[in-house]
Amino acid sequence: MRAIASLLLGSSLVLLLGGCSISESSSNPFEWSSDSTGSSSGSSSRNRGEEYRNDVRQYTQAYVQSGGDFDTFTHGLSGIASKHGVSNWESDDNTYVGIGQGLKQAGVTTMQLDVWKTNLSKGDAKKAAAIQKGYDSVQGPN
Amino acid sequence: MRPSQHRRVGLERVIRLLLVGLSMAWSAAAAAEPRSIDYLYIEANEGGSSGGHVALRFDADTFHFQQAGEGLLRLRRDDAAAFLLRYTLLGNRPIHESRIAVSDDTYDRLRAAFTRRLLVQDAQYEHLEALEADVALVARWPRRAPPEAAGGDFGAAVRAAGYFLPDGFSGDPPAGDRSAALLALRARIAAAYGEDFVPDRVRALRASLAVWTPRAVRDPAAPLARDTYPSFAPTASTTHAEQLEALTALEVLDAAPALRADAYRVAADMPGLDAHERRSLTRFAEELSADLVSLAASPRPDFGYPLLLGLARLAALEASLTSGRLVLLDHFAADAPAAALPEGGQRTAALDALAAWVRPPAERARQEFFVQDHFREADYTELETAWNRWLEVERARQPGTPLRMERGPLLPGRAAMRREDDAAPLDAAIGRGELAAARAAAAAYRARLAELYGYNLISRNCVSEIFATIDAGLAETAPGGSGLDESRRRLGGVVQTRYSFNFIPVVSSAAVERNYTTVGRRTLPSYRQLRLAQLAAEEPAWRVAVRESNTLTATAYHPDPRDSAFLFFTDDAGALRPLLGTANLLVGVADGTLGLLTWPADAGARLRAGWSGALFSLPELAGVNIRKGSMAYVEPDLLSQVAGSGAAAQPVVTAP
Numbered sequence: 100m101r102a103i104a105s106l107l108l109g110s111s112l113v114l115l116l117g118g119c120s121i122s123e124s125s126s127n128p129f130e131w132s133s134d135s136t137g138s139s140s141g142s143s144s145r146n147r148g149e150e151y152r153n154d155v156r157q158y159t160q161a162y163v164q165s166g167g168d169f170d171t172f173t174h175g176l177s178g179i180a181s182k183h184g185v186s187n188w189e190s191d192d193n194t195y196v197g198i199g200q201g202l203k204q205a206g207v208t209t210m211q212l213d214v215w216k217t218n219l220s221k222g223d224a225k226k227a228a229a230i231q232k233g234y235d236s237v238q239g240p241n
Numbered sequence: 242m243r244p245s246q247h248r249r250v251g252l253e254r255v256i257r258l259l260l261v262g263l264s265m266a267w268s269a270a271a272a273a274e275p276r277s278i279d280y281l282y283i284e285a286n287e288g289g290s291s292g293g294h295v296a297l298r299f300d301a302d303t304f305h306f307q308q309a310g311e312g313l314l315r316l317r318r319d320d321a322a323a324f325l326l327r328y329t330l331l332g333n334r335p336i337h338e339s340r341i342a343v344s345d346d347t348y349d350r351l352r353a354a355f356t357r358r359l360l361v362q363d364a365q366y367e368h369l370e371a372l373e374a375d376v377a378l379v380a381r382w383p384r385r386a387p388p389e390a391a392g393g394d395f396g397a398a399v400r401a402a403g404y405f406l407p408d409g410f411s412g413d414p415p416a417g418d419r420s421a422a423l424l425a426l427r428a429r430i431a432a433a434y435g436e437d438f439v440p441d442r443v444r445a446l447r448a449s450l451a452v453w454t455p456r457a458v459r460d461p462a463a464p465l466a467r468d469t470y471p472s473f474a475p476t477a478s479t480t481h482a483e484q485l486e487a488l489t490a491l492e493v494l495d496a497a498p499a500l501r502a503d504a505y506r507v508a509a510d511m512p513g514l515d516a517h518e519r520r521s522l523t524r525f526a527e528e529l530s531a532d533l534v535s536l537a538a539s540p541r542p543d544f545g546y547p548l549l550l551g552l553a554r555l556a557a558l559e560a561s562l563t564s565g566r567l568v569l570l571d572h573f574a575a576d577a578p579a580a581a582l583p584e585g586g587q588r589t590a591a592l593d594a595l596a597a598w599v600r601p602p603a604e605r606a607r608q609e610f611f612v613q614d615h616f617r618e619a620d621y622t623e624l625e626t627a628w629n630r631w632l633e634v635e636r637a638r639q640p641g642t643p644l645r646m647e648r649g650p651l652l653p654g655r656a657a658m659r660r661e662d663d664a665a666p667l668d669a670a671i672g673r674g675e676l677a678a679a680r681a682a683a684a685a686y687r688a689r690l691a692e693l694y695g696y697n698l699i700s701r702n703c704v705s706e707i708f709a710t711i712d713a714g715l716a717e718t719a720p721g722g723s724g725l726d727e728s729r730r731r732l733g734g735v736v737q738t739r740y741s742f743n744f745i746p747v748v749s750s751a752a753v754e755r756n757y758t759t760v761g762r763r764t765l766p767s768y769r770q771l772r773l774a775q776l777a778a779e780e781p782a783w784r785v786a787v788r789e790s791n792t793l794t795a796t797a798y799h800p801d802p803r804d805s806a807f808l809f810f811t812d813d814a815g816a817l818r819p820l821l822g823t824a825n826l827l828v829g830v831a832d833g834t835l836g837l838l839t840w841p842a843d844a845g846a847r848l849r850a851g852w853s854g855a856l857f858s859l860p861e862l863a864g865v866n867i868r869k870g871s872m873a874y875v876e877p878d879l880l881s882q883v884a885g886s887g888a889a890a891q892p893v894v895t896a897p
Contacts, residue, residue: 129327129330157360161469174542175364175470181651185618189539
């Protein structure tokens with residue numbers, strides 16, 4: 100009897116401790132239909148733009164502080180953008196504003212900022228202005 | 242209406258008012274605090290989370306750690322309402338929320354810490370996928386000398402090519418109609434960069450691909466860290482894919498074909514485009530065309546996919562304006578998996594519920610898209626995604642039509658196989674060497690990831706990683722100082738998972754309540770609890786209790802096909818649990834035994850369900866409930882309740 104009780108309690112313990120995380124695969128269409136940024140809770144265009152900008156900002160700050168090179172930076176940017184439904188990040192102003200914000204948070208100086216602006220905007224004044232706008236919008240030194 | 246009906250309606254109104262009142266009180270309490278974050282403890286259920294689960298919610302974003310296969314843990318960020326749908330309704334699990342009061346600064350820092358960790362981890366895992374793709378690419382790359390030569394035609398899937406080209410396409414222009422919009426775009430690009438611009442780029446890419454062969458990554462990756470963004474050079478598979486996408490995009494631009502007939506969907510049963518929408522689409526097509534002119538000349542190595550996708554979307558906009566109806570690209574891949582739906586009347590009910598869930602976002606996305614002054618790709622992607630899901634549900638109503646699903650990135654990527662007749666073959670010995678190197682690189686990197694994210698029941702699980710991320714975020718605020726001191730100062734205390742039982746989800750929830758500055762606690766009921774409360778308001782309690790106690794007669798149970806075999810619900814059984822658990826055990830054993838006979842016909846489904854059912858009955862004999870049953874679908878009225886609870890209020894979109 101004691102052995103059976105031990106077995107029951109032991110199996111309960113094993114199952115209770117048996118992994119508190121669920122694996123990702125699902126064949127339930129409700130889960131599938133809610134698997135996009137904001138579509139189920141009614142995220143607006145403004146919110147979507149802000150969410151994308153925030154991720155670009157975080158990414159830029161993390162990347163710059165980790166010391167990566169420029170080519171790989173733009174490659175990573177494509178990955179970030181795709182998760183927000185953007186394939187052509189070069190045509191979205193939020194990209195450049197977010198980069199500017201991230202550069203400021205990473206502690207980039209104004210001189211370094213000019214290099215980033217030149218490399219990213221490629222002579223497009225509107226893009227350069229968006230980066231500057233993002234940079235100026237973050238409070239802090241520099 | 243009879244008096245008894247008046248009473249039922251009255252009680253129902255009371256319950257609804259109560260639920261709304263609780264939500265408003267919760268929201269009001271939250272609004273009075275500067276900021277707050279919510280610690281969520283999700284009760285156990287059978288499957289991969291039999292010990293429960295935990296998450297941390299920042300307004301509309303919920304962060305949590307899941308097992309990602311091969312014993313690795315991965316951070317996820319889910320929409321708050323989608324998270325509740327998945328766990329409380331479909332998963333049928335109550336969620337216990339503890340609201341932690343924090344300052345604006347603490348909120349921002351912690352949210353940034355979780356976001357950063359997510360982005361870093363995504364990049365690290367994506368590199369593993371790239372290395373594994375290298376192995377696949379080298380393995381099938383043509384060899385110069387038999388017998389190691391790869392058999393059959395060599396080809397590669399090109400994202401978004403499927404909107405214009407069939408599988409097995411080469412570089413030759415496709416036959417068929419031309420798209421006027423793409424012809425006009427081609428002329429614009431020629432005017433901007435010269436007539437030879439596109440042909441020259443095509444020639445250069447073909448020449449590059451003709452001599453290109455894959456080379457495995459040999460340099461060991463730099464040390465990985467949780468909060469240091471990694472910098473990886475593109476691997477062979479990435480470079481190869483980008484070159485093919487670029488070449489295909491430019492060839493399509495040059496040929497300007499119309500969309501394939503199976504590449505798009507028409508909202509035929511929905512209202513046609515009104516005058517405002519037509520004007521907007523005309524403007525958007527012009528803006529998209531201008532973007533594509535710039536993109537065609539972009540030095541980005543990965544310009545090919547966005548250009549191909551942009552061409553397809555431009556053609557879809559053209560088709561919309563021509564037909565007067567919304568025409569959108571079909572998001573689903575040719576081999577998209579099909580949803581496991583119930584049969585018969587339950588299938589219709591499931592599709593009705595799903596339509597009620599996906600229709601509002603589709604209508605909202607349409608409204609919102611046409612309010613904008615300028616074309617924003619993210620808004621168009623949202624429109625495509627939402628409408629594809631709705632149209633797919635409506636399509637699946639036809640008998641014998643599966644309901645396709647497409648998870649993951651929002652961007653459409655209908656691929657087509659490109660034949661690579663000119664690929665430079667590898668020398669057999671070199672090929673073997675590259676394959677061995679590619680496998681070694683992938684294995685070594687996977688081992689590095691396991692060091693960082695390998696799942697451990699006690700020391701590295703969904704609970705410990707939440708608090709590790711909190712600690713890391715707070716430690717940044719006090720360089721050289723103590724993360725523990727910062728935790729006490731900013732959160733009111735410390736929750737440690739090492740050398741304690743706090744790694745267990747339910748225990749961690751109590752620890753949060755005990756140690757942090759919590760200003761509220763509430764429990765979100767599970768699907769079954771909500772439905773039983775509704776039923777109890779309409780019928781005698783004894784009738785509801787008897788009918789809803791078992792899986793044979795319960796109306797508040799739409800079984801998920803993956804559920805184990807059981808007879809009685811025991812989450813609310815109290816003292817009867819061991820008795821009912823005994824019945825469940827017998828049912829599980831019987832079903833599992835029968836499964837041995839049905840194995841050839843059902844691929845072992847009944848066998849698994851039976852013995853799994855028996856296993857999860859064992860705790861019930863000891864008075865412990867884990868299994869609660871999961872739902873294949875839920876009713877629309879409960880969906881709207883979930884959508885309104887927990888997530889931030891959204892602005893109403895109005896047309897100009």
